[in-house]
Amino acid sequence: xxxxxxxxxxxxxxxxxxxxxxxxxxxxxxxxxxxxxxxxxxxxxxxxxxxxxxxxxxxxxxxxxxxxxxxxxxxxxxxxxxxxxxxxxxxxxxxxxxxxxxxxxxxxxxxxxxxxxxxxxxxxxxxxxxxxxxxxxxxxxxxxxxxxxxxxxxxxxxx
Amino acid sequence: xxxxxxxxxxxxxxxxxxxxxxxxxxxxxxxxxxxxxxxxxxxxxxxxxxxxxxxxxxxxxxxxxxxxxxxxxxxxxxxxxxxxxxxxxxxxxxxxxxxxxxxxxxxxxxxxxxxxxxxxxxxxxxxxxxxxxxxxxxxxxxxxxxxxxxxxxxxxxxxxxxxxxxxxxxxxxxxxxxxxxxxxxxxxxxxxxxxxxxxxxxxxxxxxxxxxxxxxxxxxxxxxxxxxxxxxxxxxxxxxxxxxxxxxxxxxxxxxxxxxxxxxxxxxxxxxxxxxxxxxxxxxxxxxxxxxxxxxxxxxxxxxxxxxxxxxxxxxxxxxxxxxxxxxxxxxxxxxxxxxxxxxxxxxxxxxxxxxxxxxxxxxxxxxxxxxxxxxxxxxxxxxxxxxxxxxxxxxxxxxxxxxxxxxxxxxxxxxxxxxxxxxxxxxxxxxxxxxxxxxxxxxxxxxxxxxxxxxxxxxxxxxxxxxxxxxxxxxxxxxxxxxxxxxxxxxxxxxxxxxxxxxxxxxxxxxxxxxxxxxxxxxxxxxxxxxxxxxxxxxxxxxxxxxxxxxxxxxxxxxxxxxxxxxx
Ligand SMILES: Cc1ncc(C[n+]2csc(CCOP(=O)(O)OP(=O)(O)O)c2C)c(N)n1
Ligand SMILES: [Mg+2]
Numbered sequence: 001x002x003x004x005x006x007x008x009x010x011x012x013x014x015x016x017x018x019x020x021x022x023x024x025x026x027x028x029x030x031x032x033x034x035x036x037x038x039x040x041x042x043x044x045x046x047x048x049x050x051x052x053x054x055x056x057x058x059x060x061x062x063x064x065x066x067x068x069x070x071x072x073x074x075x076x077x078x079x080x081x082x083x084x085x086x087x088x089x090x091x092x093x094x095x096x097x098x099x100x101x102x103x104x105x106x107x108x109x110x111x112x113x114x115x116x117x118x119x120x121x122x123x124x125x126x127x128x129x130x131x132x133x134x135x136x137x138x139x140x141x142x143x144x145x146x147x148x149x150x151x152x153x154x155x156x157x158x159x
Numbered sequence: 160x161x162x163x164x165x166x167x168x169x170x171x172x173x174x175x176x177x178x179x180x181x182x183x184x185x186x187x188x189x190x191x192x193x194x195x196x197x198x199x200x201x202x203x204x205x206x207x208x209x210x211x212x213x214x215x216x217x218x219x220x221x222x223x224x225x226x227x228x229x230x231x232x233x234x235x236x237x238x239x240x241x242x243x244x245x246x247x248x249x250x251x252x253x254x255x256x257x258x259x260x261x262x263x264x265x266x267x268x269x270x271x272x273x274x275x276x277x278x279x280x281x282x283x284x285x286x287x288x289x290x291x292x293x294x295x296x297x298x299x300x301x302x303x304x305x306x307x308x309x310x311x312x313x314x315x316x317x318x319x320x321x322x323x324x325x326x327x328x329x330x331x332x333x334x335x336x337x338x339x340x341x342x343x344x345x346x347x348x349x350x351x352x353x354x355x356x357x358x359x360x361x362x363x364x365x366x367x368x369x370x371x372x373x374x375x376x377x378x379x380x381x382x383x384x385x386x387x388x389x390x391x392x393x394x395x396x397x398x399x400x401x402x403x404x405x406x407x408x409x410x411x412x413x414x415x416x417x418x419x420x421x422x423x424x425x426x427x428x429x430x431x432x433x434x435x436x437x438x439x440x441x442x443x444x445x446x447x448x449x450x451x452x453x454x455x456x457x458x459x460x461x462x463x464x465x466x467x468x469x470x471x472x473x474x475x476x477x478x479x480x481x482x483x484x485x486x487x488x489x490x491x492x493x494x495x496x497x498x499x500x501x502x503x504x505x506x507x508x509x510x511x512x513x514x515x516x517x518x519x520x521x522x523x524x525x526x527x528x529x530x531x532x533x534x535x536x537x538x539x540x541x542x543x544x545x546x547x548x549x550x551x552x553x554x555x556x557x558x559x560x561x562x563x564x565x566x567x568x569x570x571x572x573x574x575x576x577x578x579x580x581x582x583x584x585x586x587x588x589x590x591x592x593x594x595x596x597x598x599x600x601x602x603x604x605x606x607x608x609x610x611x612x613x614x615x616x617x618x619x620x621x622x623x624x625x626x627x628x629x630x631x632x633x634x635x636x637x638x639x640x641x642x643x644x645x646x647x648x649x650x651x652x653x654x655x656x657x658x659x660x661x662x663x664x665x666x667x668x669x670x671x672x673x674x675x676x677x678x679x680x681x682x683x684x685x686x687x688x689x690x691x692x693x694x695x696x697x698x699x700x701x702x703x704x705x706x707x708x709x710x711x712x713x714x715x716x717x718x719x720x721x722x723x724x725x726x727x728x
Contacts, residue, residue, distance in 0.1 A: 016340055019291070024281060031282050061467070068464035074286040074306065077340040 006057050008037070010082045010156045011066065013052040016075040017043055024073050025052060034058060034066050038089075038153035049077060055131075055154045084159040090128040090152035091138065097121050099144040107144075111137040122147070160331075164293050164324040165190035168257060171300035173200035174332045177228050179219060179587045180204070181212040185232025186272060187259025190324035192230075204587065204616055207608040209236050211580035213243020213256060214606070218584025220252050221567045222542060224377060226307045227254045227584065233261055234272030237318075238279070242574060244314050245283035249571025250398065251375055253312035255303045260289065262322040276318040285313030290320065293328040305336040310343030311462040312375055343461060347478030347486060355433075355457045355474040356490040362431035362455075364502040365391045368414070371398030371570065372436015372460060374563040376480040382435060383407070385488055390496030392506055394422040396437050398570045401560035411506060412515060415443040416706050417552045420513035421506050423704070423712040426451055428505070434458045436480050439469040440571070441708075449711035459483050513704070513717055515556055526550060526625045526696040529676060530557040533595060533623065536680055541593045542567065542585045544620075546578035546602030549631040552702040554597045576605025582620040583613050593621070593684060600626045600650050603691075607659070613689035614664030621683045623692045624656065627700065635701050639716075656693040665689035 015021045022041055029036050037055040044051050058066065063081065070079045095104055101115070104125055108114050111134070113127030127137050131154050138149060162170070168191050172180060181204045184192040195203050206212035209231045216227030227247075231240045237258045247254045261270040277287045286306050288299045296319070303315040359365055373382050379402045386393050386409045393403050394414040403410035412419035414426050426432070432454045437443070444450040447469060457474040458466050466475045476483055517527040530553050533541070539561040545551040545568045560566050567585055569577040582596040596603075603624055613620055627634075630648040637645050657667030666688050668679035676694060683690045704715040 020277060020289070023278070027281050065464065065468060072462070072464055074338065074341050 006059055007063075009056050009058065009063055010085065010087060010154055011054045011056060011070070012080040012082065012156060013054065013070055013076060014044070014078040014080075015050050015052060016077065017048050017050040018075055021050070021075045022052070024075065025054075025070065028069055028073065029054075029056075029066075032065070032069060034062065038151070040153040040155050053153070053155050080158065082156055082158060085156045086159055087131055087154055087156045088128055089131045089134045089154050090126065091134050092116075092150045093125050093127075093138070093141050093146045094122050094148040095125065095141075095144050095146055097123055099123075104141075104144055107137070107140055113137075160329070161327055162330045163190065163194070163327050164296055164319065165194040167296050167330050168300065168319070168324070169194045169198050169200065170330060171297065171304075171332055172228060173198070175226065175304045177201055177226065180228045180230055181206050181215040181219070181584065182230030183209050183212055183232070183236060185236045185259065187233035187261060187321045188230060188236070188257075188324075189259075190321065191257070191259070191319075204583070204612065206580060206583075206612050208606060209239035210242050210576065211606045211609045211612070213240045213254070214246065214574075214577050214580035215584035215587070216254055216256070217243060217247045217252050217577075218544060218567055218581030219588045220247075220254055220584075221581070222564055222585035222588045224375075224564065225253070226304055227252070228257070229254070230257045232259045232272070233276070234274050236272075237274060237276045241279060241283065244280055244316065246569050246572045246574045246577060247314040248283045248285065250371060250569065251312050252314065253307040254314040255307050256314060256316050258316060258318045259324075260318045260320045263291070263320045264322070266320065276316065280316045283314075284316050285311075287316035287318065289318045290323055293323050293326045296323060297330055297332055301333045302336055302338060306341070310341070344463070344477045345461070345479040345482050347459070347476045347483035349486065351474060351476045352483060352486050353490065355476060356487060358431055358455060358457060358474055359389070359391075359433065359491065360494055363499070364429045365389075365431040365433060365499065366425050366429035366454075367391055367393035368396075368426070368432050368434045368437050369393055369399040369402050370396045370435065370437025372480055373399055373402050374436075376436060376461070378435070378480040378484060379563050381481060381484040381488065385484060385491070388488065388496075389491055389494050390499055390503065391433070392425060392499075392503055394418070394425060396440070396443055396570075397555050397568070399437070399563070400555055400558075400566040401563045404561050405559035406561075411510065413555055414712070415440075416445070416708070417556065417702050417704065418706070418712070419510070419515040419556070420704055420715060420717065421510035423706065423715060424509045425506050427711070427713040429454045432456045434460070435484075436460060438465045444469065445706045445710050445712040449713070516718055518718070520697065523697045524671070524673060524676060524694055526553050526627070526700055527557050528673070529623065529625060529694055529696065530554050530597065532673070532676060533597075533680065534559040536677070537593050537595070537684070539565070541565070541595050542582075542589060544568065544578045544582040544585060544594065544596045546596070546598040546605075547573045547575045547632075548599045548602060549627070549635060549700070549702050550597050550599045550602075550625040552632075553625070556702075575602040578602060579606050579609045579613070579620065579622060582622075583609060583616075583618050586618045586620050587616075595621045595623060597623050597625065599631060600624055600628060600653060601630045604654075610660055610663035610665055610689055619687045619689050621680070621690055621692065623694060625696050626653075626693055627696050627698045628653065629698060631700075632702070638699070638701065639705075639707070656691050660689070660691040663689075665691065668692045670694045
């Protein structure tokens with residue numbers, strides 16, 4: 001195999017929307033020793049299918065096996081190993097109200113986001129952007145003493 | 160028609176043409192057993208352990224190619240069945256196991272005898288279902304049988320909550336199945352087949368590498384035709400014994416860890432591997448980087464996930480072997496078999512150099528002799544099952560298998576305790592055949608309660624215990640790789656085999672000489688009762704050749720190089 005490096009990959013799995021289908025998918029990863037970096041699931045509108053997006057790592061042979069093994073699961077309809085795709089991830093970050101709010105707002109705005117909630121003690125900022133940029137945003141946000149960070153996991157769609 | 164869920168289960172089994180169901184009742188499945196009592200569309204065999212019931216259904220499936228059915232209750236009934244499911248899963252055996260479950264309202268409450276059956280069985284079934292309503296029961300039953308036998312076959316579990324089995328509803332068994340997410344590929348891509356044919360025509364040293372998929376696809380006649388027409392030599396995996404037929408001059412033998420010299424050398428030197436339904440198991444390949452090092456690989460398999468899983472494949476063909484060969488054979492019309500003459504000569508010399516051999520003895524029965532002798536006395540009219548260990552490997556090496564489905568063993572999982580219940584299943588399916596379980600003094604005790612089942616149902620299977628007073632295969636590894644520290648493998652303490660089998664309603668024979676062996680086997684066949692032939696064999700005999708785990712196939716330990724006769728006698 002020419003490609004033996006562990007590459008990051010995003011796979012979309014279209015499955016029948018039935019009970020325990022997510023368990024089948026994740027158990028396959030656990031049982032065969034594949035990585036899950038992130039995972040998102042939601043029903044596909046106007047259908048009886050769901051869309052699972054999995055961010056994983058592996059060399060070419062592992063990726064090929066993951067795809068084929070996913071395909072073998074009976075309720076799996078389609079497996080798309082993305083080449084050309086639009087990827088987005090969402091993140092929510094909670095800051096103490098004492099931090100500089102206009103700085104935080106400006107930072108979030110620079111990453112296509114903004115402040116979405118202001119409470120008595122906390123503010124919440126939201127960013128939805130490419131995964132790499134989300135990572136940068138989180139790094140930059142460290143300066144403002146974030147008390148909680150919730151990432152949504154990657155969603156992707158073929159270009 | 161209106162009926163209960165329990166009746167639906169019976170109706171589905173009858174509709175699928177199943178003649179025999181193996182099982183064991185209990186609380187959660189009792190309604191179904193009540194219906195079994197009332198019907199006469201199929202027979203039910205009460206095995207004496209759920210593991211054995213599943214192995215028996217498995218043996219039935221392997222002997223016939225049809226779906227085997229087993230039925231168990233919830234909780235411990237199901238967990239006992241798990242080894243049976245895993246055994247069938249590893250060898251791609253079509254099977255439907257029906258398990259009772261606690262009522263829907265109790266699921267998730269740690270109810271009495273509740274266990275997450277679909278959770279536990281997920282990695283050892285092709286698919287599984289927890290039935291959630293009576294309406295979906297007929298469809299699920301239909302799909303279970305369909306999934307079990309189509310594509311790459313495998314076991315399917317249907318877990319049915321007890322309340323669904325009493326509920327009454329409309330039953331109409333679906334005529335067809337529509338699973339939009341499940342569409343196995345049978346045909347094989349024409350372009351790929353043509354390319355593979357070109358590769359065969361160009362090769363100088365092609366080799367047919369035959370696996371269990373040939374048996375599953377019922378393709379052995381086509382495989383023989385392909386070999387015959389092209390005069391390409393063949394090796395078989397443990398799961399494919401019988402495909403070529405022992406007398407076939409093109410058959411080199413079995414390859415792998417205990418393969419014969421010519422087979423392993425052929426694989427090491429071939430320039431084109433033609434893999435039909437084999438999956439490059441580590442017990443076959445040895446060290447991967449040395450496996451078929453000089454060869455391009457054609458791989459025909461119904462399961463795309465098998466292709467390029469372990470070995471890079473140059474000509475992948477996803478499809479059913481029968482359908483692929485039907486296209487491939489006519490395209491090979493022009494091949495001149497002389498092309499591979501030089502290659503066949505080389506392999507013939509290898510076989511003459513180190514034939515599959517052993518040193519016979521007049522003092523003690525050699526296990527290999529016992530197997531060859533069974534072959535001489537009953538040969539092609541027997542079905543041979545086996546357990547796991549040295550006796551299994553000797554059976555695979557030395558028995559003259561003529562046809563597929565004549566050899567039934569747990570290849571992928573290597574389950575000790577498989578042989579006797581599988582023999583019972585095979586005998587129920589093929590009562591006209593002599594069914595012989597070649598077993599060891601360790602393995603036989605792992606499902607020995609099945610003697611009672613065999614006796615009760617007058618299912619006369621012959622158990623030939625190759626008794627070395629050892630967990631022999633483990634002992635062999637200890638001899639070779641652990642400086643003879645025989646940790647927990649000495650089975651000097653033994654039951655009285657004759658008394659044991661007689662207590663269960665069978666016959667026992669103690670055999671220490673060749674004459675006794677012949678006499679016992681003859682008597683056993685005549686008496687037509689379940690029996691033990693307790694055959695005292697050379698204790699320290701080793702299975703050879705042997706490729707040490709992880710070694711290259713061409714590095715074999717061979718019989719003459721090792722002193723294996725009387726060590727520590
Ligand atoms: C259920 C199970 N437990 C343990 C093993 C490991 N194992 C493989 S062969 C073997 C020894 C079998 O002994 P016996 O049945 O007497 O056969 P022999 O090798 O002596 O012919 C053991 C313990 C296994 N394959 N299956
Ligand atoms: Mg033994």
